[in-house]
Amino acid sequence: MERMKVFLVRLEILLIVLLVFSPLLYLGFKHFSPEIALAQYDYAHRNAQYPTLSPLHTEGTNIVDSNGKPVLLRGVNLISTNWGSKYATWNPQAMATAAQDWHVNVIRTRIYESEYSAGYGQFFLDLEREILAPARQNGMYVVIHPWFGQNDSFPDKNGEAMWLAVAKRYESDPHIIYDLLAEPRDATFQQLRDEYMRLIPKIRAVAPNSLIMVTGLDWGRDVNAWLANPLPFENIVYRTNPYNKTGEFESYFGRIAEKYPVFIGEFGTENDLSMTLPDVKNLLGYANDLHLSWTAWHFTATGCPCLLSNESSFTPSAYGQVVKAALAGTTYPYPQPTFNNDPSKLYVYSHFLESGFADYSWGLSLSLGSTVTTNFHNDAGLYFNTSRRIVPTDYQTFHLTLDTPHPELFTLRFKSYDNQLSNTFDLKNSENTVPTSAINLASISGILIETKGTIPDPTPLSLSNVYFQK
Numbered sequence: 001m002e003r004m005k006v007f008l009v010r011l012e013i014l015l016i017v018l019l020v021f022s023p024l025l026y027l028g029f030k031h032f033s034p035e036i037a038l039a040q041y042d043y044a045h046r047n048a049q050y051p052t053l054s055p056l057h058t059e060g061t062n063i064v065d066s067n068g069k070p071v072l073l074r075g076v077n078l079i080s081t082n083w084g085s086k087y088a089t090w091n092p093q094a095m096a097t098a099a100q101d102w103h104v105n106v107i108r109t110r111i112y113e114s115e116y117s118a119g120y121g122q123f124f125l126d127l128e129r130e131i132l133a134p135a136r137q138n139g140m141y142v143v144i145h146p147w148f149g150q151n152d153s154f155p156d157k158n159g160e161a162m163w164l165a166v167a168k169r170y171e172s173d174p175h176i177i178y179d180l181l182a183e184p185r186d187a188t189f190q191q192l193r194d195e196y197m198r199l200i201p202k203i204r205a206v207a208p209n210s211l212i213m214v215t216g217l218d219w220g221r222d223v224n225a226w227l228a229n230p231l232p233f234e235n236i237v238y239r240t241n242p243y244n245k246t247g248e249f250e251s252y253f254g255r256i257a258e259k260y261p262v263f264i265g266e267f268g269t270e271n272d273l274s275m276t277l278p279d280v281k282n283l284l285g286y287a288n289d290l291h292l293s294w295t296a297w298h299f300t301a302t303g304c305p306c307l308l309s310n311e312s313s314f315t316p317s318a319y320g321q322v323v324k325a326a327l328a329g330t331t332y333p334y335p336q337p338t339f340n341n342d343p344s345k346l347y348v349y350s351h352f353l354e355s356g357f358a359d360y361s362w363g364l365s366l367s368l369g370s371t372v373t374t375n376f377h378n379d380a381g382l383y384f385n386t387s388r389r390i391v392p393t394d395y396q397t398f399h400l401t402l403d404t405p406h407p408e409l410f411t412l413r414f415k416s417y418d419n420q421l422s423n424t425f426d427l428k429n430s431e432n433t434v435p436t437s438a439i440n441l442a443s444i445s446g447i448l449i450e451t452k453g454t455i456p457d458p459t460p461l462s463l464s465n466v467y468f469q470k
Helices: 002-046 085-100 113-118 120-137 157-169 189-206 224-228 246-254 277-290 318-327
Strands: 057-059 062-064 074-077 106-112 141-147 176-179 212-214 236-240 262-264 293-296 308-310 345-349 372-376 381-390 397-403 410-415 425-427 431-435 444-451 459-469
Touching: 002 120, 074 318, 085 120, 106 113, 106 120, 106 293, 113 120, 113 141, 113 157, 120 141, 141 157, 157 176, 157 189, 189 212, 189 381, 224 246, 236 246, 246 277, 262 277, 277 293, 277 318, 345 381, 372 381, 381 459, 425 431, 444 459
Parallel strands: 074 106, 074 293, 106 141, 141 176, 176 212, 212 236, 236 262, 262 293
Antiparallel strands: 057 062, 345 459, 372 459, 381 444, 397 431, 397 459, 410 425, 410 444
Protein backbone atom coordinates (compact mmCIF):
# COMPACT_ATOMS: atom_id res chain seq x y z
CA MET A 1 0.00 0.00 0.00
CA GLU A 2 2.82 2.33 0.96
CA ARG A 3 4.57 1.63 -2.34
CA MET A 4 1.41 2.48 -4.24
CA LYS A 5 1.19 5.84 -2.46
CA VAL A 6 4.81 6.61 -3.32
CA PHE A 7 4.18 5.65 -6.94
CA LEU A 8 1.10 7.86 -7.16
CA VAL A 9 2.96 10.79 -5.62
CA ARG A 10 5.81 10.38 -8.10
CA LEU A 11 3.35 10.08 -10.95
CA GLU A 12 1.59 13.22 -9.81
CA ILE A 13 4.92 15.09 -9.63
CA LEU A 14 5.79 13.86 -13.12
CA LEU A 15 2.46 15.03 -14.51
CA ILE A 16 2.92 18.43 -12.87
CA VAL A 17 6.41 18.71 -14.35
CA LEU A 18 5.14 17.71 -17.78
CA LEU A 19 2.28 20.18 -17.49
CA VAL A 20 4.60 23.00 -16.46
CA PHE A 21 7.26 22.26 -19.08
CA SER A 22 5.06 21.01 -21.94
CA PRO A 23 5.08 24.37 -23.74
CA LEU A 24 8.87 24.32 -23.67
CA LEU A 25 8.96 20.71 -24.80
CA TYR A 26 6.57 21.52 -27.63
CA LEU A 27 8.60 24.53 -28.72
CA GLY A 28 11.79 22.50 -28.57
CA PHE A 29 10.28 19.73 -30.67
CA LYS A 30 8.87 22.25 -33.12
CA HIS A 31 12.26 23.93 -33.38
CA PHE A 32 14.31 20.79 -33.86
CA SER A 33 11.86 18.60 -35.81
CA PRO A 34 12.92 19.98 -39.25
CA GLU A 35 16.57 19.21 -38.41
CA ILE A 36 15.56 15.72 -37.27
CA ALA A 37 13.57 15.15 -40.46
CA LEU A 38 16.41 16.57 -42.55
CA ALA A 39 18.92 14.20 -40.94
CA GLN A 40 16.64 11.22 -41.59
CA TYR A 41 16.09 12.47 -45.13
CA ASP A 42 19.82 12.80 -45.73
CA TYR A 43 20.49 9.32 -44.42
CA ALA A 44 17.80 7.79 -46.66
CA HIS A 45 19.08 9.54 -49.75
CA ARG A 46 22.73 8.78 -49.07
CA ASN A 47 21.84 5.11 -49.27
CA ALA A 48 19.55 5.39 -52.30
CA GLN A 49 20.60 4.54 -55.85
CA TYR A 50 20.26 7.56 -58.11
CA PRO A 51 21.52 8.21 -61.64
CA THR A 52 25.11 9.36 -61.37
CA LEU A 53 25.80 12.86 -62.66
CA SER A 54 29.25 14.01 -63.62
CA PRO A 55 30.75 17.10 -61.98
CA LEU A 56 30.80 19.95 -64.48
CA HIS A 57 33.48 22.45 -65.38
CA THR A 58 34.24 24.75 -68.31
CA GLU A 59 36.62 24.46 -71.24
CA GLY A 60 36.68 27.24 -73.82
CA THR A 61 33.08 28.12 -74.68
CA ASN A 62 31.67 24.85 -73.36
CA ILE A 63 30.34 23.36 -70.16
CA VAL A 64 31.90 19.89 -70.02
CA ASP A 65 31.73 16.75 -67.88
CA SER A 66 34.61 15.10 -66.01
CA ASN A 67 35.82 13.52 -69.28
CA GLY A 68 35.89 16.84 -71.09
CA LYS A 69 32.80 16.02 -73.17
CA PRO A 70 30.55 19.05 -73.87
CA VAL A 71 27.26 19.02 -71.97
CA LEU A 72 24.20 20.93 -73.14
CA LEU A 73 21.96 21.77 -70.20
CA ARG A 74 18.43 22.29 -71.47
CA GLY A 75 15.44 22.65 -69.17
CA VAL A 76 12.95 24.85 -67.38
CA ASN A 77 12.61 27.14 -64.41
CA LEU A 78 10.54 25.68 -61.57
CA ILE A 79 8.98 27.83 -58.88
CA SER A 80 10.60 27.80 -55.48
CA THR A 81 9.47 26.13 -52.26
CA ASN A 82 7.51 29.15 -50.97
CA TRP A 83 4.38 28.99 -53.11
CA GLY A 84 2.29 27.13 -50.55
CA SER A 85 1.22 23.62 -49.58
CA LYS A 86 -0.21 22.74 -53.01
CA TYR A 87 3.22 23.03 -54.58
CA ALA A 88 4.93 21.05 -51.83
CA THR A 89 3.40 17.93 -53.38
CA TRP A 90 3.12 19.31 -56.92
CA ASN A 91 6.80 20.23 -57.34
CA PRO A 92 8.11 16.63 -57.19
CA GLN A 93 5.44 15.58 -59.73
CA ALA A 94 6.46 18.48 -61.96
CA MET A 95 10.12 17.45 -61.72
CA ALA A 96 9.32 13.90 -62.83
CA THR A 97 7.10 15.15 -65.69
CA ALA A 98 9.74 17.64 -66.84
CA ALA A 99 12.39 14.92 -66.91
CA GLN A 100 10.37 12.08 -68.41
CA ASP A 101 7.93 13.85 -70.76
CA TRP A 102 9.80 17.05 -71.61
CA HIS A 103 13.33 15.54 -71.73
CA VAL A 104 14.69 18.13 -69.30
CA ASN A 105 18.17 17.60 -67.81
CA VAL A 106 18.38 20.79 -65.71
CA ILE A 107 16.04 22.70 -63.42
CA ARG A 108 16.56 26.30 -62.35
CA THR A 109 14.91 27.24 -59.07
CA ARG A 110 14.92 30.12 -56.60
CA ILE A 111 15.87 30.26 -52.93
CA TYR A 112 14.58 33.03 -50.67
CA GLU A 113 16.63 34.83 -48.06
CA SER A 114 13.48 35.28 -45.95
CA GLU A 115 12.93 31.50 -45.82
CA TYR A 116 16.54 30.92 -44.78
CA SER A 117 16.13 33.53 -42.03
CA ALA A 118 13.00 31.78 -40.77
CA GLY A 119 14.87 28.54 -40.06
CA TYR A 120 17.86 26.63 -41.39
CA GLY A 121 16.27 23.19 -40.96
CA GLN A 122 12.95 23.94 -42.65
CA PHE A 123 14.69 25.86 -45.45
CA PHE A 124 16.85 22.90 -46.43
CA LEU A 125 14.16 20.30 -45.70
CA ASP A 126 11.78 21.97 -48.16
CA LEU A 127 14.54 22.36 -50.73
CA GLU A 128 15.43 18.67 -50.42
CA ARG A 129 11.87 17.34 -50.50
CA GLU A 130 10.55 19.49 -53.31
CA ILE A 131 13.52 20.10 -55.60
CA LEU A 132 16.82 18.37 -54.94
CA ALA A 133 15.68 14.83 -54.14
CA PRO A 134 13.39 14.67 -57.21
CA ALA A 135 16.24 16.13 -59.30
CA ARG A 136 18.60 13.39 -58.13
CA GLN A 137 16.00 10.71 -58.74
CA ASN A 138 15.51 11.96 -62.30
CA GLY A 139 19.16 12.63 -63.11
CA MET A 140 18.87 16.42 -63.39
CA TYR A 141 21.22 19.24 -62.51
CA VAL A 142 19.83 22.13 -60.45
CA VAL A 143 20.73 25.79 -60.96
CA ILE A 144 19.96 27.73 -57.77
CA HIS A 145 19.43 31.48 -57.93
CA PRO A 146 18.52 33.85 -55.07
CA TRP A 147 15.89 36.33 -54.00
CA PHE A 148 17.42 38.86 -51.61
CA GLY A 149 15.03 41.08 -49.67
CA GLN A 150 12.69 42.70 -52.20
CA ASN A 151 14.65 41.27 -55.11
CA ASP A 152 17.65 43.42 -54.24
CA SER A 153 20.58 43.49 -56.64
CA PHE A 154 23.15 42.45 -54.02
CA PRO A 155 22.94 40.41 -50.79
CA ASP A 156 23.24 41.76 -47.28
CA LYS A 157 25.05 39.76 -44.58
CA ASN A 158 22.12 37.38 -44.19
CA GLY A 159 21.90 36.75 -47.93
CA GLU A 160 25.60 36.02 -48.01
CA ALA A 161 25.18 33.66 -45.04
CA MET A 162 22.48 31.81 -46.99
CA TRP A 163 24.86 31.21 -49.90
CA LEU A 164 27.64 30.04 -47.61
CA ALA A 165 25.25 27.62 -45.88
CA VAL A 166 24.20 26.22 -49.27
CA ALA A 167 27.82 25.89 -50.36
CA LYS A 168 28.82 24.12 -47.14
CA ARG A 169 25.92 21.68 -47.27
CA TYR A 170 26.39 20.83 -50.97
CA GLU A 171 30.15 21.39 -51.33
CA SER A 172 30.71 18.07 -53.13
CA ASP A 173 27.28 17.62 -54.74
CA PRO A 174 27.69 17.60 -58.56
CA HIS A 175 23.99 18.37 -59.05
CA ILE A 176 24.22 21.94 -57.75
CA ILE A 177 25.13 24.96 -59.91
CA TYR A 178 25.42 28.37 -58.22
CA ASP A 179 23.78 31.41 -59.84
CA LEU A 180 24.84 33.94 -57.20
CA LEU A 181 22.94 37.10 -58.19
CA ALA A 182 19.51 37.31 -59.78
CA GLU A 183 18.71 40.56 -61.61
CA PRO A 184 21.28 43.30 -60.88
CA ARG A 185 20.39 46.85 -61.90
CA ASP A 186 20.73 50.41 -60.60
CA ALA A 187 24.46 49.86 -60.15
CA THR A 188 27.67 50.44 -62.06
CA PHE A 189 29.49 47.63 -63.77
CA GLN A 190 32.40 48.16 -61.37
CA GLN A 191 30.07 47.68 -58.39
CA LEU A 192 28.78 44.47 -59.96
CA ARG A 193 32.30 43.23 -60.59
CA ASP A 194 33.38 44.11 -57.05
CA GLU A 195 30.45 42.10 -55.66
CA TYR A 196 31.44 38.99 -57.59
CA MET A 197 35.09 39.45 -56.64
CA ARG A 198 33.94 39.44 -53.01
CA LEU A 199 31.41 36.59 -53.21
CA ILE A 200 33.07 34.03 -55.47
CA PRO A 201 36.21 33.48 -53.35
CA LYS A 202 34.00 32.89 -50.30
CA ILE A 203 31.94 30.26 -52.13
CA ARG A 204 35.02 28.64 -53.62
CA ALA A 205 36.68 28.47 -50.19
CA VAL A 206 33.82 26.17 -49.14
CA ALA A 207 32.95 24.49 -52.46
CA PRO A 208 36.17 24.71 -54.52
CA ASN A 209 34.89 22.79 -57.54
CA SER A 210 31.60 24.61 -57.88
CA LEU A 211 30.29 25.76 -61.28
CA ILE A 212 29.30 29.40 -60.81
CA MET A 213 27.08 31.54 -63.03
CA VAL A 214 27.71 35.26 -63.38
CA THR A 215 25.14 37.67 -64.75
CA GLY A 216 25.18 41.29 -65.92
CA LEU A 217 23.34 44.56 -65.44
CA ASP A 218 19.99 45.58 -66.96
CA TRP A 219 18.10 43.00 -64.85
CA GLY A 220 20.61 40.26 -65.57
CA ARG A 221 20.69 40.66 -69.35
CA ASP A 222 23.87 42.38 -70.49
CA VAL A 223 26.72 39.88 -70.14
CA ASN A 224 28.61 41.14 -73.20
CA ALA A 225 29.95 43.88 -70.91
CA TRP A 226 32.20 41.30 -69.21
CA LEU A 227 34.32 41.01 -72.36
CA ALA A 228 36.15 44.21 -71.44
CA ASN A 229 37.11 42.90 -68.00
CA PRO A 230 36.27 39.20 -67.43
CA LEU A 231 36.45 37.65 -63.99
CA PRO A 232 39.76 35.93 -63.11
CA PHE A 233 38.24 32.62 -62.02
CA GLU A 234 37.88 29.19 -63.59
CA ASN A 235 34.56 27.39 -64.11
CA ILE A 236 32.55 30.57 -64.70
CA VAL A 237 29.47 30.64 -66.96
CA TYR A 238 27.95 33.99 -68.00
CA ARG A 239 24.17 33.91 -67.54
CA THR A 240 21.65 36.17 -69.31
CA ASN A 241 17.84 36.60 -69.11
CA PRO A 242 16.93 38.01 -72.55
CA TYR A 243 13.18 38.66 -72.53
CA ASN A 244 13.79 40.62 -75.70
CA LYS A 245 13.29 41.08 -79.41
CA THR A 246 15.45 39.10 -81.79
CA GLY A 247 17.45 42.19 -82.79
CA GLU A 248 18.59 42.64 -79.17
CA PHE A 249 20.09 39.17 -78.55
CA GLU A 250 23.53 40.00 -79.92
CA SER A 251 23.62 43.18 -77.86
CA TYR A 252 23.27 41.23 -74.61
CA PHE A 253 25.16 37.96 -75.08
CA GLY A 254 26.08 37.21 -78.72
CA ARG A 255 29.64 38.51 -78.60
CA ILE A 256 30.72 36.96 -75.30
CA ALA A 257 29.34 33.58 -76.41
CA GLU A 258 32.10 33.46 -79.01
CA LYS A 259 34.71 33.36 -76.22
CA TYR A 260 33.16 32.10 -72.96
CA PRO A 261 30.36 29.72 -71.89
CA VAL A 262 26.94 31.41 -71.81
CA PHE A 263 23.75 30.14 -70.17
CA ILE A 264 20.32 31.59 -70.97
CA GLY A 265 18.61 31.53 -67.59
CA GLU A 266 15.16 32.88 -68.45
CA PHE A 267 13.10 33.78 -71.49
CA GLY A 268 9.44 33.61 -72.42
CA THR A 269 6.51 35.35 -74.04
CA GLU A 270 3.13 36.70 -73.03
CA ASN A 271 0.97 39.61 -74.07
CA ASP A 272 2.73 42.41 -72.17
CA LEU A 273 6.29 41.37 -73.03
CA SER A 274 8.26 42.59 -76.02
CA MET A 275 9.46 39.01 -76.67
CA THR A 276 7.05 37.30 -79.09
CA LEU A 277 6.70 33.64 -80.00
CA PRO A 278 8.78 34.15 -83.19
CA ASP A 279 11.45 35.76 -80.97
CA VAL A 280 11.40 32.66 -78.73
CA LYS A 281 11.95 30.44 -81.77
CA ASN A 282 14.78 32.69 -82.93
CA LEU A 283 16.38 32.56 -79.49
CA LEU A 284 16.19 28.76 -79.45
CA GLY A 285 17.68 28.67 -82.95
CA TYR A 286 20.46 31.07 -81.96
CA ALA A 287 21.19 28.96 -78.86
CA ASN A 288 21.52 25.89 -81.08
CA ASP A 289 23.91 27.68 -83.41
CA LEU A 290 26.06 28.78 -80.47
CA HIS A 291 25.64 25.49 -78.53
CA LEU A 292 24.25 27.33 -75.51
CA SER A 293 22.47 25.83 -72.53
CA TRP A 294 19.17 27.31 -71.32
CA THR A 295 16.16 27.11 -68.99
CA ALA A 296 12.80 28.53 -70.12
CA TRP A 297 10.53 30.51 -67.75
CA HIS A 298 8.60 28.73 -66.37
CA PHE A 299 7.05 25.33 -65.66
CA THR A 300 3.66 26.31 -64.18
CA ALA A 301 0.40 27.90 -65.31
CA THR A 302 0.75 30.91 -62.96
CA GLY A 303 3.36 33.63 -62.66
CA CYS A 304 3.65 33.77 -66.44
CA PRO A 305 5.21 33.56 -68.99
CA CYS A 306 3.94 30.03 -68.49
CA LEU A 307 5.00 26.82 -70.17
CA LEU A 308 1.81 25.13 -68.97
CA SER A 309 -1.82 25.99 -69.59
CA ASN A 310 -3.03 23.43 -67.03
CA GLU A 311 -0.99 22.34 -64.02
CA SER A 312 -3.08 19.27 -63.18
CA SER A 313 -2.62 17.67 -66.58
CA PHE A 314 0.73 19.37 -67.35
CA THR A 315 -0.75 20.55 -70.66
CA PRO A 316 1.69 22.87 -72.44
CA SER A 317 0.69 26.37 -73.50
CA ALA A 318 1.31 27.50 -77.09
CA TYR A 319 4.66 28.87 -75.92
CA GLY A 320 5.26 25.67 -73.96
CA GLN A 321 4.67 23.58 -77.07
CA VAL A 322 7.52 25.42 -78.82
CA VAL A 323 9.89 24.85 -75.87
CA LYS A 324 8.83 21.21 -75.43
CA ALA A 325 9.46 20.56 -79.12
CA ALA A 326 12.93 22.12 -78.81
CA LEU A 327 13.70 19.89 -75.82
CA ALA A 328 12.65 16.90 -77.92
CA GLY A 329 15.05 17.87 -80.71
CA THR A 330 13.13 20.26 -82.98
CA THR A 331 15.43 22.95 -84.35
CA TYR A 332 14.49 26.47 -85.37
CA PRO A 333 16.51 28.29 -88.04
CA TYR A 334 18.36 31.48 -87.16
CA PRO A 335 20.78 33.39 -89.43
CA GLN A 336 24.16 33.62 -87.74
CA PRO A 337 25.08 37.33 -87.37
CA THR A 338 28.30 38.82 -88.65
CA PHE A 339 29.79 41.18 -86.09
CA ASN A 340 31.53 44.47 -86.80
CA ASN A 341 34.95 44.23 -85.19
CA ASP A 342 36.38 47.66 -85.98
CA PRO A 343 38.10 48.64 -82.69
CA SER A 344 37.82 52.33 -83.57
CA LYS A 345 34.01 52.21 -83.40
CA LEU A 346 31.47 51.54 -80.69
CA TYR A 347 28.35 50.40 -82.52
CA VAL A 348 24.88 51.14 -81.23
CA TYR A 349 23.20 49.65 -84.29
CA SER A 350 24.51 47.94 -87.41
CA HIS A 351 22.29 45.03 -88.45
CA PHE A 352 21.17 44.62 -84.85
CA LEU A 353 21.53 46.48 -81.57
CA GLU A 354 24.96 46.24 -79.96
CA SER A 355 26.94 47.43 -76.91
CA GLY A 356 24.18 46.53 -74.47
CA PHE A 357 21.60 48.78 -76.13
CA ALA A 358 17.94 47.78 -76.12
CA ASP A 359 14.78 49.32 -77.52
CA TYR A 360 13.05 51.52 -74.91
CA SER A 361 11.01 53.50 -77.46
CA TRP A 362 7.52 54.75 -76.71
CA GLY A 363 4.56 54.98 -79.07
CA LEU A 364 6.46 53.07 -81.77
CA SER A 365 6.75 49.54 -83.08
CA LEU A 366 10.28 48.98 -84.37
CA SER A 367 11.51 46.39 -86.84
CA LEU A 368 15.13 45.51 -86.07
CA GLY A 369 16.55 44.09 -89.29
CA SER A 370 19.29 45.33 -91.62
CA THR A 371 18.01 48.77 -90.55
CA VAL A 372 15.74 50.06 -87.80
CA THR A 373 12.41 50.77 -89.48
CA THR A 374 9.26 52.29 -88.02
CA ASN A 375 6.34 54.57 -88.76
CA PHE A 376 6.84 57.62 -86.58
CA HIS A 377 3.84 59.22 -84.92
CA ASN A 378 3.39 62.48 -83.11
CA ASP A 379 4.02 62.18 -79.35
CA ALA A 380 6.26 59.13 -79.94
CA GLY A 381 9.99 58.74 -79.43
CA LEU A 382 12.76 56.39 -80.51
CA TYR A 383 14.93 55.54 -77.51
CA PHE A 384 17.89 53.17 -77.29
CA ASN A 385 19.11 52.54 -73.74
CA THR A 386 22.04 50.66 -72.20
CA SER A 387 22.99 49.86 -68.61
CA ARG A 388 26.58 50.79 -69.49
CA ARG A 389 28.07 54.25 -69.12
CA ILE A 390 29.68 55.46 -72.35
CA VAL A 391 32.20 58.27 -71.82
CA PRO A 392 31.85 60.80 -74.67
CA THR A 393 35.47 61.95 -74.35
CA ASP A 394 36.62 58.43 -75.32
CA TYR A 395 35.35 59.20 -78.83
CA GLN A 396 35.60 61.99 -81.38
CA THR A 397 32.21 61.84 -83.11
CA PHE A 398 28.80 60.20 -83.10
CA HIS A 399 27.37 59.01 -86.44
CA LEU A 400 23.80 58.24 -87.47
CA THR A 401 22.34 57.46 -90.89
CA LEU A 402 18.71 58.58 -91.10
CA ASP A 403 16.30 57.84 -93.94
CA THR A 404 12.99 59.72 -93.77
CA PRO A 405 11.08 62.14 -96.06
CA HIS A 406 11.34 64.87 -93.41
CA PRO A 407 14.69 64.70 -91.60
CA GLU A 408 14.36 68.35 -90.61
CA LEU A 409 11.43 67.43 -88.33
CA PHE A 410 13.55 65.23 -86.03
CA THR A 411 15.99 65.93 -83.23
CA LEU A 412 18.68 63.95 -81.40
CA ARG A 413 19.50 63.99 -77.70
CA PHE A 414 21.63 61.90 -75.37
CA LYS A 415 20.77 60.83 -71.82
CA SER A 416 23.03 59.98 -68.91
CA TYR A 417 22.48 57.09 -66.48
CA ASP A 418 21.11 59.57 -63.91
CA ASN A 419 18.60 60.93 -66.45
CA GLN A 420 20.41 64.14 -67.37
CA LEU A 421 19.79 65.26 -70.96
CA SER A 422 22.26 66.67 -73.44
CA ASN A 423 21.87 69.58 -75.82
CA THR A 424 19.37 69.06 -78.63
CA PHE A 425 20.83 68.41 -82.10
CA ASP A 426 18.81 68.94 -85.27
CA LEU A 427 18.83 66.11 -87.83
CA LYS A 428 18.82 67.92 -91.16
CA ASN A 429 20.34 65.32 -93.50
CA SER A 430 20.50 61.57 -94.05
CA GLU A 431 24.11 61.45 -92.79
CA ASN A 432 24.50 63.03 -89.37
CA THR A 433 27.70 63.56 -87.42
CA VAL A 434 27.85 65.07 -83.92
CA PRO A 435 31.15 66.04 -82.25
CA THR A 436 31.19 64.36 -78.85
CA SER A 437 32.74 67.53 -77.44
CA ALA A 438 29.33 69.15 -77.99
CA ILE A 439 27.57 66.59 -75.77
CA ASN A 440 27.36 68.18 -72.34
CA LEU A 441 27.33 64.92 -70.37
CA ALA A 442 29.99 63.08 -68.40
CA SER A 443 28.56 59.77 -69.58
CA ILE A 444 25.93 58.44 -71.97
CA SER A 445 23.49 55.57 -71.52
CA GLY A 446 20.62 56.63 -73.78
CA ILE A 447 20.04 57.95 -77.31
CA LEU A 448 16.72 59.65 -78.16
CA ILE A 449 15.22 60.68 -81.50
CA GLU A 450 12.09 62.80 -81.19
CA THR A 451 9.91 64.98 -83.33
CA LYS A 452 10.22 68.76 -83.63
CA GLY A 453 6.79 70.24 -83.94
CA THR A 454 4.06 68.33 -85.79
CA ILE A 455 4.92 65.68 -88.38
CA PRO A 456 2.76 64.03 -91.04
CA ASP A 457 1.21 61.13 -89.15
CA PRO A 458 2.62 58.55 -89.70
CA THR A 459 6.06 59.33 -91.13
CA PRO A 460 8.29 56.42 -92.22
CA LEU A 461 11.78 56.41 -90.74
CA SER A 462 14.75 54.08 -90.79
CA LEU A 463 18.16 54.15 -89.11
CA SER A 464 21.43 52.41 -89.89
CA ASN A 465 25.11 52.63 -88.94
CA VAL A 466 24.66 54.23 -85.55
CA TYR A 467 28.05 54.36 -83.81
CA PHE A 468 30.63 56.34 -81.86
CA GLN A 469 33.96 56.91 -83.65
CA LYS A 470 37.28 57.18 -81.83
